[in-house]
Amino acid sequence: MAQLYTLGKRTRPRSRRRLSSVQWVCDLLRMELISGAYTDSPLPSEDALIRKYGVTRGTIREVLSILGDQGTIERVRGSGTFVLAPSALHHDLAISQDLAQDVNARGTRVVIRTTYASIHAATDFIAEKLEIAPGADIVIVESMTVLDGTPLSIRSAFMPADLFAVHMTESTVNLHRSPYEVIEDVLNEPIGDTELQISCSNADPITAESLGVDVGFALLNTTRIVRALNGRAVEYSISHARGDKLVFSTMMRTQKRQQGRTVLT
Secondary structure, three states, X not given: OEOOEEOOEEOXXXXXXXXXXXXXXXXXXXXXXXOOOOOOOOOOOXXXXXXXXXXXXXXXXXHHHHHHHOOXXXXXOOOEEEEOOOOOEEEEOOOOOOHHHHHHOOOOOEEEEEEEEEEEEOOHHHHHHHOOOXXXXXXXXXXXXXXXXXXXXEEEEEXXXXXXXXXXXXXXXXXXXXXXXXXXXXXXXXXXXXXEEEEEEEOOHHHHXXXXXXXXXXXXXXXXXXXXXOOOEEEEEEEEEEOOOEEEEXXXXXXXXXXXXXXXX
16 A cells, blocks of 8 residues: 655555545646746636546545645635745756846846855865865855845855955945856856756755745755856855745757767757
């Protein structure tokens, strides 16, 4: 017999068929909500959802219960079921640009607030990432990204001081904006390529307090190396974002095999 777990609590056993239908219906409905469906109106009735997905009333009720436990929806007696969380931001990873640049191109929703900037000596790890000598001066910048007034992510960035030290200490430099914009101003040219890695973790007490979430909350972590057009590494950064507010997307290209070798197309 299959078993279903909700928020760490084991419920009564479910059949594999029932568990399977709960999973896919829950996934589909959650993705509709993340994409912005029903933001200005209640969700369809149970009967309408039963017809839409072709499943039993028990399955629909269990799906709505799961989404309610996750804080995605709220069921109000006599009024209907409403979306609690706003639609997630979709950030295209195919272009070297920051989330703020991507989202704000369609209207200002994201604000970046720099909370710390200072010069330090590079550790061996950072020196390797920035391809500089260990102990060389670097600029460390910490910032918070805010979405519609709510903390979305926190970020620590490390940059070679020979390029950025003067700009970080000048009062005329505006650090409260996309780091890509800051880097482009310093280089006086467009950004080159970005190497990006994405992982997941649970919020520790410090991160939870910064983002206004519970300890253990799901986070999307990104680490990146930003390069200039000549290939020089100009920034290494680590960020932690609320997993319920952000969706990363990209186009995965097909591979064609020609005479024993793989060619990306």
